Amino acid sequence: MVAFAGWLSELAGRLRPGGGWYGVFAARDPEGLRACFDGTELPPWDVVESLLQDLGEPPGAPRAVRGRVLHQAAAAVHDRAPGAADDLADLRRLREREARQAETRVLDLARTPGPELAWARDDLSRARARIAELTARLARVEERRTPAPAPAPTPAPARRRPRGARYAWLDYTDDAGDAGDLVDAPGAGRTATVAGPAPQAVPELPVAGAAPRGARFGGAAVAPPPAAPAPPADPGQAARAAGNAVYALRRLRAQGRGGDAHGLLCEALAGPPAWLPVLAAELHRAGLAADWATLLWEAASLPPARLAAVAGALADAGRPHDCDQLLRQGVARPVEELAGACAALFAEGHQPEAQALLAAFLRVRTPEDAARLAALDPAALTPRLLSAARAVSPSRERDLLHALRVAGLA
Known part of the structure; x- marks a missing residue:
């Protein structure tokens, strides 16, 4: 304060x-x-x-x-x-x-x-x-x-399906074959049905140890072991989910329910990262660019491996500006979490994005913070930090070198 x-x-x-x-x-x-x-x-x-x-x-x-x-x-x-x-x-x-x-x-x-x-x-x-x-x-x-939920989930009751705007991001079909997610539609007493395939499980956020979950919690000090690669995203399913979410957001904004709209955006972060670029395009087409900016801000505090996955998905989809913005906003995190995010980005082959994260970190954090970051993995992070500092400015490189020497890392 x-x-x-x-x-x-x-x-x-x-x-x-x-x-x-x-x-x-x-x-x-x-x-x-x-x-x-x-x-x-x-x-x-x-x-x-x-x-x-x-x-x-x-x-x-x-x-x-x-x-x-x-x-x-x-x-x-x-x-x-x-x-x-x-x-x-x-x-x-x-x-x-x-x-x-x-x-x-x-x-x-x-x-x-x-x-x-x-x-x-x-x-x-x-x-x-x-x-x-x-x-x-x-x-x-x-x-x-809130305590963590119980490693065995309770099966959902038969024929019970989620209702309301917060579930607009998910596609599913109930056990009777009645497809769709129900959200309010214009006109009293009517609902709109958005068709979708069979239920898709929301993936768990990658965490390490007993780290808390959620958009504003980090994971471990180092990147968790690499998970099995996710199956390719279905473009049609991603488009349906994005259209459903945009429809619900418009309704919520029209009703002045900003809190519910924010909750819906946070729900989207639990879905497949490869769906987010599709949602970004749909939000911009609908004139909801501010909602995309809000979603990026929330994504900046995802656990390290999840942050890396979202940044990589944006880069792979040809949205480098969004990727850079996400990484710049992520530099507020503790250095332990940033080390995990960098490790995950490098492990997934996103070297430019990892270097962009380090450069953004060096622009707004002190050289002493950078030295603490390097100390978490000196062999990997010290040369990369120096390279990023060199790209920022000669004075930033000099300041970092001094901090590294004081910390016994250079």
């Missing part, structure tokens, strides 16, 4: 007082903004993004990436405190009420477009973004508190 507050204060010092979004936030909630600068409160990420926008910083710039890393770390520390789940739940209820009020204002003002309508739409957009952020944080808290 202190580190993030220092970064935020340094950012504010570069802004023009009273101008841009900085001036708006200071006028609307001066005490809340001061608490954020003091480190006693954590601002929603949309506020930080707006301040970066005032400064003209693009999302992938070093200052923006560093801020995202610190914001994520501060949120993780805050959410481990006793009572954090109740606080987050209360805050989410407040944001949901704000979203409903903003929706009402947007509808009331839609007949007379003007500045007030623009502000109402901005309030609604921010409320939805904050609901999604709080929902993700709450899910991580609950995952930490």
Whole structure:
């Protein structure tokens, strides 16, 4: 929290007082903004993004990436405190009420477009973004508190099938041959049936030892033993699943159910990695590029081997920009997890992606962090880190060499 507050204060010092979004936030909630600068409160990420926008910083710039890393770390520390789940739940209820009020204002003002309508739409957009952020944080808290399920699964009852938007990513057929996943369709009392083949098991996330599972948990310090190769993805099945998910997302967004939409995106990360590029293309065609950005952000905290699998699938599908973005966002992880992700990428033959991960790490983490990373596997990581530092800049290579010498690794 202190580190993030220092970064935020340094950012504010570069802004023009009273101008841009900085001036708006200071006028609307001066005490809340001061608490954020003091480190006693954590601002929603949309506020930080707006301040970066005032400064003209693009999302992938070093200052923006560093801020995202610190914001994520501060949120993780805050959410481990006793009572954090109740606080987050209360805050989410407040944001949901704000979203409903903003929706009402947007509808009331839609007949007379003007500045007030623009502000109402901005309030609604921010409320939805904050609901999604709080929902993700709450899910991580609950995952930490929930014990692991029992190595023998209980068979599902006959003729029982999942219902609702969270299952839109899965295709299945019930035992009577009645195919489809049911999601709400336009019109009262009707449902849309999305045809699909026989049930497909959701693959287990690769983990090592007793590491917790879920999008915001890492695996082990080193890569787990390589698993058996997955069967080739069925393009038709991937397309059906993507279309189903996009349909459900549109419905949820139209109803203002941002939390459920975020949950659906997280469900997609449990499916075959090779399906994700198909989903990306479908989301962009549907004008839901922001949902794809959210999914990439969640994917950045998958366990190391799973992160490597998703990055490799994006690279293999001709989406290098998405792959690079995923890896850049993953550098907030502890060095032990990054070592596992690098090892998995190299083991799967994705050397360029592994080097890109190391380069992104060196741009936003300290040379001392890089030395700690190298110490986990000096023979493999030290030369690769030096190569990545050389590609970043000569000064970064010099700083890394000094840190490695201090650590006795060079």
